[in-house]
Amino acid sequence: DVQVVESGGGLVQPGGSLRLSCAASGFTFSSYWMTWARQAPGKGLEWVANINQDGSEKYYVDSVKGRFTISRDNAKNSLYLQMNSLRAEDTAVYYCARGREFAYWGQGTLVTVSS
Amino acid sequence: DVVMTQSPLSLPVTLGQPASISCRSSQSLVSSDGNTYLNWFQQRPGQSPRRLIYRVSKRDSGVPDRFSGSGSGTDFTLKISRLEAEDVGVYYCMQATHWPPWTFGQGTKVEIK
Helix, strand or coil: CCEEEEECCEEECCCCCEEEEEEEECCCHHHCCEEEEEECCCCCEEEEEEECCCCCCEEECHHHCCCEEEEEEHHHCEEEEEECCCCHHHCEEEEEEECCCCCCECCCEEEEECC | CCCEEEECCEEEECCCCCEEEEEEECCCCECCCCCECEEEEEECCCCCCEEEEECCCEECCCCCCCEEEEEECCEEEEEECCCCHHHCEEEEEEECCCCCCCEECCCEEEEEC
């Protein structure tokens, strides 16, 4: 079965950093684009970043450009999101999803930015 | 950026009755490869999103056939033929034709009347 499992969320102060991870299984990870999306408390879904199969193409929503970096390790079947200069408005559940059409989602990991 | 607009935002439905959600895009979602990348997601209370429909009308594996998607160009619809209790939640449309960014609708909350 296809599975993606996020980890690494937590409470961080404004201006701080956090690194999210997503462990994939049940499919050939290196063959798929991968996606990070997020959902602020009580709000809708928002795409955050995408990366292609070999990591040569990366895209970000404007609000995180220059602060977040998406990366992957195909040998470890893992996706990452390095988040720097965090702001209160980055508080959300962060989801990892497979592909450019978001076919499979994980359970999410909560990031809270607060002093 | 493509703006996705859903209506209604709240939809109370009697169990066993049909439900219909509209999604409109600010530009045509027909891709240069001829496909239309319009997806529908279900998010039950307390759960992560689940894709139900991709490319307008293709049901994902395990999705009950009471769910159907239709539409073309800029106008799309998700229909539930007979609402069941497990269908309560928020439904989102999303376009994956003109990226970046990938964009979602605001969500439609389906509840039992």
